Amino acid sequence: MTDTAKKTPANTSAAPGPLADPLDLLDxxxxxxxxxxxxxxxxxxxxxxxxxxxxxxxxxxxxxxxxxxxxxxxxxxxxxxxxxxxxxxxxxxxxxxxxxxxxxxxxxxxxxxxxxxxxxxxxxxxxxxxxxxxxxxxxxxxGEAIGCFGLTEPDFGSDPANMRTRAVQQGGAGGDWILNGAKMWITNGGIADVATVWAGTEDGIRGFLVPRGTPGFSTRDIENKQSLRASVTSELVFEEVRLPDAARLPEARGLGAPLSCLNEARFGILFGAVGAARDCLQTALEYAGQRVQFGRPISAFQLTQRKLAGMAVSLNTAMLLALHLGRLKDAGRIRPEQVSAGKLNNVRQAIEIARECRTILGANGVSLDYSPIRHANNLESVLTYEGTEEIHTLVVGQALTGQSAYR
CATH class of the missing domain: 1.10.540.10 (Acyl-CoA dehydrogenase/oxidase, N-terminal domain)
Incomplete structure (x- = not known):
């Protein structure tokens, strides 16, 4: 073997310097x-x-x-x-x-x-x-008005097709609608100026715009949350609410309409989860570099570096997935099961990173002076809303097998 053949990047290149952005491991x-x-x-x-x-x-x-x-x-x-x-x-x-x-x-x-x-x-x-x-x-x-979206009900979250909220039209085509029912866990509900509300009718599920102040429409904020505390979550109640036919969303017919809206929201979530994970990792990385034990920063210990390295790889792969799905959506080629795969993976990775970062902070990790415990609590809600982990698993499973496993 010649001297030239023996040369490899490992023995010809100087050790690389520190990353310009340690959180952007893959550039x-x-x-x-x-x-x-x-x-x-x-x-x-x-x-x-x-x-x-x-x-x-x-x-x-x-x-x-x-x-x-x-x-x-x-x-x-x-x-x-x-x-x-x-x-x-x-x-x-x-x-x-x-x-x-x-x-x-x-x-x-x-x-x-x-x-x-x-x-x-x-x-x-x-x-x-x-x-x-x-x-x-x-x-x-x-931002002059606030909106909310009423689909989830007290007894029907993952199964919105069986919603109990009903709208009955009086006097035939063009007549007023009478809306009765309730929606639960509605973000922005208590401060919304207008609610998009989904209800069953004789012709299937339809959407309606219900302005705040409409007689019979009331809201109740949900208290004692340990997650998403810097957010308004409410119950919406409809008791003999009379709406003109002009309040109906004319192009919304069937369950596919609200589900298409949820797919839009899920897309934002799969990026958002990366942000929560990044903030947790940044906090843990800075803390580990400053916290001294046994005469050296804890970031110098192998077990801490193992945690940090694993989380950095997970964070960057989640970001790569989010960017890929973003490009697919911009190209008009994204599919619902791909969005489900993105939310399933990225929220799962984010919540694991948040929990691991809390361990690096030790006892300080349970204090709101640091972000990981807050993000971990919030991500418990993100894991559930806009489709639970189980539902997104079944969406991906159906795409793989062609078989529906919901029933």
Whole structure:
């Protein structure tokens, strides 16, 4: 063997220097365009100034910063992936990156933006009339109004086809509708100016817009939550609520309509979970470099490095998956089971990272002075809403086998 053949990168190259960004182990930022980086940077800077100094207190007090909503609107974050009516019309990937930054601050903020844009506004944009779009979308995009999305019921979460909320039309075509029923675990419900509500009718499931103040429509905020505390979660109650036919979403027919809205929200979640995981890992990495035991920082110990390395690999692979799905969505080629696979994987990885980071912080890990315990608590809700882990497993399973296992 010649001397040249013996040479390998391992014995000819100097040891690499430290990573420019330790959290970007695979240099995934190089896959982003300049506009995408600018959007991500702008959202991160707003949150650093307006949210991060207060989020621990907000979570502890169960406070949602409603005064922040117009700022989110001015920044173009509300319905940012939609077009027209004051919406920014960005790419799906850019929207995902904004969700990532929002959830890196707190899942409650990302949940607000997801519900406002991907559920409330998307349902109106996709299934509403021209009049409904003009009435609500500009105000919702500006943060002058807040929307919510009523699908889940007290007894029917994963099985919305059997919802009990009913709407009965009086006097034939064009007549008023009488709405009765209840919805549960509704983000933004107690502060929403308009609710997109799904109800069973003689012609199947239909959607309706119910403004706050409509007689018979009331809300009750859910208290004593240990998750998503910086977010409003409510029950919606409808007792003989009379709605004109103009309140019906004319293009929404069947269960596929609300499920398509949920798929939009799930897309934002699979990016958001990466943000929560990143914030936890950043906190743990900084803490491990400063916490000294046995005369050296704990980041110098093998067991700590094993934890950090494993989490960095999981974080970066989750981010790579999110970016790939973002590109598929921008190309118009994404499939529901791919979104399910993304949410299933990324939320699972994020919650494991949050829990592992808490162990690196030791006793300090249970304090709201550090983010991992807050993210871990929030991710327990993210694991459940917009489709439980079990439901997304069955979505992927059906795509693989062609067999439905829901019953």
């Amino acid at each position: 995934l930022s190089s896959l982003l365009g300049e506009e995408e980086r600018a959007i991500q940077r702008t959202v991160r800077e707003l949150l650093a100034d307006r949210v991060r100094p207060h989020i621990g207190s907000w979570f502890e007090r169960g406070h949602f910063p409603r005064d922040l909503v117009p700022e989110l609107g001015r920044l173009g974050l509300l319905g940012m992936h939609l077009e027209g009516y004051g919406c920014a019309g960005t790419s799906a990937t850019a929207y995902g990156l904004a969700c990532l930054e929002l959830e890196a601050a707190d899942s409650g903020l990302r949940s607000f933006v997801s519900v406002q844009g991907s559920l409330s506004m998307y349902s109106i944009r996709r299934y509403g009339s021209a009049e409904q779009r003009q009435q609500w979308l500009p105000r919702l995009a500006a």
